[in-house]
Amino acid sequence: MSPQTRLVEVRQNVLKQNDLVARGLRQRFHDAGVCVVSLVSSPGSGKTAFLEKTLALLRPSRRVAALVGDLATENDAARLARAQVPVRQITTGTLCHLEAAMIQTAIEGWRLNELDFLFIENVGNLVCPSSYDVGEDVRAVLLSVTEGEDKPLKYPTIFNTADIAILTKMDLAEAVEFDLAAADGNIQRVRPGMPLLKVSAKNGGGMSDWLRYLSARRAQLVG
Amino acid sequence: MHELSIAMSIVDMAGEEAAQRGGVRVDSVHLKIGALAGVVKAALLSSWELAREGTGLENCALVIEEVPVVGYCPACRAPRQLDSIQWMACPECKAPMAEIVSGRELEVVALEIVELEAAEAPI
Numbered sequence: 001m002s003p004q005t006r007l008v009e010v011r012q013n014v015l016k017q018n019d020l021v022a023r024g025l026r027q028r029f030h031d032a033g034v035c036v037v038s039l040v041s042s043p044g045s046g047k048t049a050f051l052e053k054t055l056a057l058l059r060p061s062r063r064v065a066a067l068v069g070d071l072a073t074e075n076d077a078a079r080l081a082r083a084q085v086p087v088r089q090i091t092t093g094t095l096c097h098l099e100a101a102m103i104q105t106a107i108e109g110w111r112l113n114e115l116d117f118l119f120i121e122n123v124g125n126l127v128c129p130s131s132y133d134v135g136e137d138v139r140a141v142l143l144s145v146t147e148g149e150d151k152p153l154k155y156p157t158i159f160n161t162a163d164i165a166i167l168t169k170m171d172l173a174e175a176v177e178f179d180l181a182a183a184d185g186n187i188q189r190v191r192p193g194m195p196l197l198k199v200s201a202k203n204g205g206g207m208s209d210w211l212r213y214l215s216a217r218r219a220q221l222v223g
Numbered sequence: 224m225h226e227l228s229i230a231m232s233i234v235d236m237a238g239e240e241a242a243q244r245g246g247v248r249v250d251s252v253h254l255k256i257g258a259l260a261g262v263v264k265a266a267l268l269s270s271w272e273l274a275r276e277g278t279g280l281e282n283c284a285l286v287i288e289e290v291p292v293v294g295y296c297p298a299c300r301a302p303r304q305l306d307s308i309q310w311m312a313c314p315e316c317k318a319p320m321a322e323i324v325s326g327r328e329l330e331v332v333a334l335e336i337v338e339l340e341a342a343e344a345p346i
Binding site for chain 2: 006007008009013014017095127128130131156189192193
């Protein structure tokens with residue numbers, strides 16, 4: 001008698017576990033009225049400088065905290081702590097992205113209802129973080145002017161999962177002959193209608209637009 | 224490269240399913256990957272070889288079906304399949320398509336299983 005082989009239907013999302021944790025986190029964040037913003041980009045695009053500036057500008061009027069992911073070192077957390085806000089480093093070892101469960105562990109002991117904003121700086125990587133929901137309300141993808149205008153076409157998936165694109169290091173745009181129209185065109189090709197902000201953490205240019213965007217997003221959340 | 228952890232999740236899922244049913248062997252896992260899932264087929268297949276080692280699924284094949292992105296065209300008022308994820312525009316009328324209908328899937332759709340009792344029964 002030949003073995004009885006049959007096909008059984010399963011239909012299970014492979015990332016179900018992560019998605020469930022992320023959903024739980026999002027609910028907790030919403031219940032506590034905290035707006036959660038994640039930052040994704042390639043390494044060296046200026047996430048930490050941008051976040052440092054954001055925290056410093058928000059801190060006088062808003063209650064903010066940050067989580068920062070890296071494969072190794074606590075350097076970024078030490079840098080961000082200078083803004084005198086609660087910061088925790090998540091070191092992922094060899095893992096190239098943050099997962100929802102890491103966020104869940106990292107926020108243990110924090111009273112979420114005492115926060116207005118929580119920022120999550122993902123590991124510098126334009127590939128892997130795109131598949132993992134970390135419970136954020138806003139995913140911001142950063143692109144520095146030194147990287148080249150075609151990055152969105154090379155990494156369409158992460159741009160497609162983001163809610164807003166932020167062009168960083170605008171103070172260098174002229175020196176590197178950055179083509180803003182081309183960059184925006186490429187962003188709109190992979191994610192039609194995505195809002196785009198131009199900022200410089202160094203001279204503060206465009207940061208007020210970013211703060212306005214954050215306020216509007218939080219207002220949507222808490223009504 | 225996050226394909227290895229994804230491969231390991233799939234091995235776990237298939238193993239759990241087999242354990243629940245009892246007395247079966249899983250010969251293949253059928254997986255659907257959307258073009259916007261952020262997973263590379265070739266990397267996943269080589270990770271699969273590693274992930275299945277020593278798990279009871281050593282000979283289990285991973286069968287991958289790649290699915291294209293389908294967006295909703297606001298101008299045609301119809302779902303349209305995209306030719307490329309680098310250009311989210313309607314292939315018919317070129318209108319930008321912001322709404323994705325499908326193409327982010329990363330889903331185990333089916334398992335091919337063998338009932339061991341039947342296979343091992345004497346002739």
